[in-house]
Amino acid sequence: MKIVKTCLASLLLVSMAYAMPLNSSARSVVPGELQQLISVDYRALKDSQTAMALKEQVLPDNLKQFEAALKNIGIDPEKDVDTLAFAAFRVGKQGTKGVGVASGPFNMKAVLKKMKLQKFVPKKYRNSNLYPMDGGMLMSFLDDSTLLFGESSAVRTALDARDGEILNLDTNGNMADMMSSVDAAPVWSILDQSGTQNMLHSALGDASKVADYDTLKKRLLGSRYTMNFNGGVNFDLTVVTSDSMTAATLSSLVKAGMLYKKMNASPAEKMAMDNTSVDSDSSNLQIHFKSNDQQFQSLMHSELFAAVSR
Numbered sequence: 001m002k003i004v005k006t007c008l009a010s011l012l013l014v015s016m017a018y019a020m021p022l023n024s025s026a027r028s029v030v031p032g033e034l035q036q037l038i039s040v041d042y043r044a045l046k047d048s049q050t051a052m053a054l055k056e057q058v059l060p061d062n063l064k065q066f067e068a069a070l071k072n073i074g075i076d077p078e079k080d081v082d083t084l085a086f087a088a089f090r091v092g093k094q095g096t097k098g099v100g101v102a103s104g105p106f107n108m109k110a111v112l113k114k115m116k117l118q119k120f121v122p123k124k125y126r127n128s129n130l131y132p133m134d135g136g137m138l139m140s141f142l143d144d145s146t147l148l149f150g151e152s153s154a155v156r157t158a159l160d161a162r163d164g165e166i167l168n169l170d171t172n173g174n175m176a177d178m179m180s181s182v183d184a185a186p187v188w189s190i191l192d193q194s195g196t197q198n199m200l201h202s203a204l205g206d207a208s209k210v211a212d213y214d215t216l217k218k219r220l221l222g223s224r225y226t227m228n229f230n231g232g233v234n235f236d237l238t239v240v241t242s243d244s245m246t247a248a249t250l251s252s253l254v255k256a257g258m259l260y261k262k263m264n265a266s267p268a269e270k271m272a273m274d275n276t277s278v279d280s281d282s283s284n285l286q287i288h289f290k291s292n293d294q295q296f297q298s299l300m301h302s303e304l305f306a307a308v309s310r
Contacts, residue, residue: 021183025142026085026101029158032167033090034175038189042081042102050229050293066100066149069134074114075147080104091157099150099158101142108144128159178224178240185226196223196239200250204257219246232292239285247280254278254287268298 122129161168182188
């Protein structure tokens with residue numbers, strides 16, 4: 001169950017109904033050295049009490065700063081943003097960087113007019129105009145309805161990917177293949193090999209000591225998940241492995257870990273574990289979690305959820 005809640009915490013935002021795949025402008029700025037990509041339908045936040053409760057509990061400070069920065073330039077996130085995507089990627093010795101891409105019916109001309117009135121002078125980066133935002137971030141319109149934002153060097157790296165200066169997402173076959181399996185969902189994410197290895201090691205806890213995890217983890221290729229709040233909470237995680245034996249072994253380890261956690265779990269946590277199924281299908285480990293809104297909101301106030309959602 002810790003696997004499920006770790007991913008729930010990393011999701012940060014939630015969605016309800018309509019799939020919103022990355023548009024071509026957003027996809028073009030995702031670098032090939034991608035670690036994780038999360039795409040969500042931002043329009044649904046106001047439509048679900050459970051969605052709003054989760055948002056308030058786990059929304060990171062940098063996203064709150066982004067929302068405030070958008071309002072300061074004349075974009076109302078609740079009205080003008082359809083989808084948000086967040087990409088974390090490696091940049092050589094600089095480590096991990098991240099950018100966000102917001103898509104929606106912006107009034108780009110009105111925004112730029114306001115920026116001009118505020119005497120914000122854009123800086124040129126090849127053919128792109130970079131504008132300052134609150135919190136030390138930069139933003140750049142990719143087209144009339146797509147806005148790239150983030151820390152200065154991260155935004156420039158993303159534009160490098162779009163302009164062909166570095167490799168982009170389409171050159172990363174493993175991540176692109178995983179994305180094609182989930183991008184029709186309202187909320188989806190893909191995680192690379194290294195991130196998947198670390199996630200499972202942390203999630204398995206003591207159960208990882210039962211087997212030689214250092215050997216096992218080399219056979220983990222990546223992971224993907226989807227989530228929606230239609231008729232309650234539905235969460236599906238797939239861990240892609242190299243062979244069926246690895247998937248079956250992981251399935252046994254996760255089940256063992258759940259039994260161990262259940263011995264000291266709260267009533268809400270026990271109920272969540274009872275609502276979680278774990279299985280393997282060919283070379284994939286599959287975890288499915290389902291609960292109603294009331295059960296999930298009780299789980300959010302548990303000590304274990306609070307610990308993993310920091």
